[in-house]
Amino acid sequence: MTHSMTAFARQELNGPYGTLTWEIRSVNHRYLEPHLRLPESLRSLEGPVRDLLRKGLSRGKIECSLRLVEAETATGGGLNLERAREVVAAAEQIAALISQPAALDPLQVMQQPGVLSRPEADGEQLQTDALQLFNRTLAQLKDNRAREGVELARLISERLDNIEQETRTLAEAIPGMLDAQRQKILDRCQEIALEIDPQRLEQELVMLAQRSDVAEELDRLHTHLNEVRHVLGSQQPVGRRLDFLMQELNREANTLGSKAIDVRTTQASVNIKVLIEQMREQIQNIE
DSSP states (O other): OOOBSOEEEEEEEEETTEEEEEEEEEEOOSSEEEEEEOOGGGGGGHHHHHHHHHHHOSSEEEEEEEEEEEOSOOTTOEEOHHHHHHHHHHHHHHHTTSSSOOOOOHHHHHTSTTTEEOOOOOHHHHHHHHHHHHHHHHHHHHHHHHHHHHHHHHHHHHHHHHHHHHHHHHHHHHHHHHHHHHHHHHHHHHHTTOOOOHHHHHHHHHHHHHHTOOHHHHHHHHHHHHHHHHHHTOSSOOHHHHHHHHHHHHHHHHHHHHTOSSHHHHHHHHHHHHHHHHHHHHHTTBO
């Protein structure tokens, strides 16, 4: 299944320690490039999180952030009066240096580090919950990438259909193009009253047909289009393979244009290259 590299996932969990929130953002990148932002108290999760990312994803720039909002009220904590006295004494010393100091707000004193103590959270439970929550967030991200990948595959398939239509139309028109070119040469010879050996004329026309023969290019285009469809149905990451196939399609489209003997061939080549470029832009986002 085709997976996009662009997606977002967010999961939240409430516990006795407060609220854990994981956010994962994924954008296209040639390789897997994870960036983690973790609270200091959960820094030990970096290794396991990177391992899970390597097992679950193959490409993309991945930004993972974990936020811990501690519970506002928790049993077992208390007021550290000694620390509060130190904060008040320091504030009074600073106030003595000011001509008209503002009144000291008790709530501001309580917000100073160490004045209010909270019970120590169960570190093992916190880490276990954070890792399980990451697994759920990563699964959500993969689902989102898969859902967008289905849409990308649909858009690419539409372009494949359009290229096939271009090649069919061109293949049907080629015999008429050669006949028109033959008549053009005959008409030109008559205009300048030039007599030409019929055998020599046929030789020139055969050489012209050989130089302008695009059957091989059309066959290879058809083969590459079938391979793109096959790759889109693969269960493995397909982005790099699709990018290579776009290069091959573009090479055949360029050769097609270089052999043009009619404006219709030139236009078909241009149209095909435009469709290839549209597919290439979509493929940049495929894992």
